[in-house]
Amino acid sequence: MERLQKVIAHAGVASRRKAETMIVDGKVKVNGEIVTELGTKVGKNDDVEVEGVPIDKEEPVYYLLYKPRGVISSVSDDKGRKVVTDYLPDVKERIFPIGRLDYDTSGLILLTNDGEFANMLMHPKHEVNKVYIAKTKGIPTKEQLQQLKKGMKVDGEYLKAVHVKINSTETKKNTAIVQLILHEGKNRQVRRMFESIGFPVDKLKRERYGSLDLRGMNAGDYRPLKPHEVKQLRQLAEQNVE
CATH class of the missing domain: 3.30.70.580 (Pseudouridine synthase I, catalytic domain, N-terminal subdomain)
Structure with a gap:
């Protein structure tokens, strides 16, 4: 048996807090009956509906x-x-x-x-570290990379790296391999940050997510x-x- 709000969250319908609000607002039914009690527990054989739609109770993977x-x-x-x-x-x-x-x-x-x-x-x-490796066109200086750590506004959005370092450079090809650590994951964040300091990204790879790697x-x-x-x-x- 699990708490109703946890079952709803596991099904991907809403976060647990949002699920709690839905229960209190009378939007959730268990076996055809509206349930508004947050302490309610349900099992695998119970039918749960959120706003009239049945949820699938798959095992989490x-x-x-x-x-x-x-x-x-x-x-x-x-x-x-x-x-x-x-x-x-x-x-x-x-x-x-x-x-x-x-x-x-x-x-x-x-x-x-x-x-x-x-x-x-x-x-x-959540502040889970996400580690990226970027190959840049051009070799940024330490001072330019510091701008990424300080943070910047790009298209009205504040973007910031937690850590930045150059892993290697290739002078003849004028490229650099740079490691960045982010806590957020905004749309095209790494590429936009590098473009804003004048170094377009040629290749980009996320190598780590928290304690996980490839x-x-x-x-x-x-x-x-x-x-x-x-x-x-x-x-x-x-x-x-x-």
């Missing part, structure tokens, strides 16, 4: 995918392009990506059917997360969310 470039971080695409779920054809649960990686960015992305877990990791205060994996590979990995991510997110 968690996967790590090494997303190739040229793939959409979605479950479908109206232009017929490849999406991340195409790489997990054997997974029967209705999974979705947690956050997104841009079409032309490769690297680590998580997929799950656990809406509560996804909402927790995407919470703006060791032993090739682009297109996926694997289920181990129970202790899921637990570590929950702890990382929960310690920074009030």
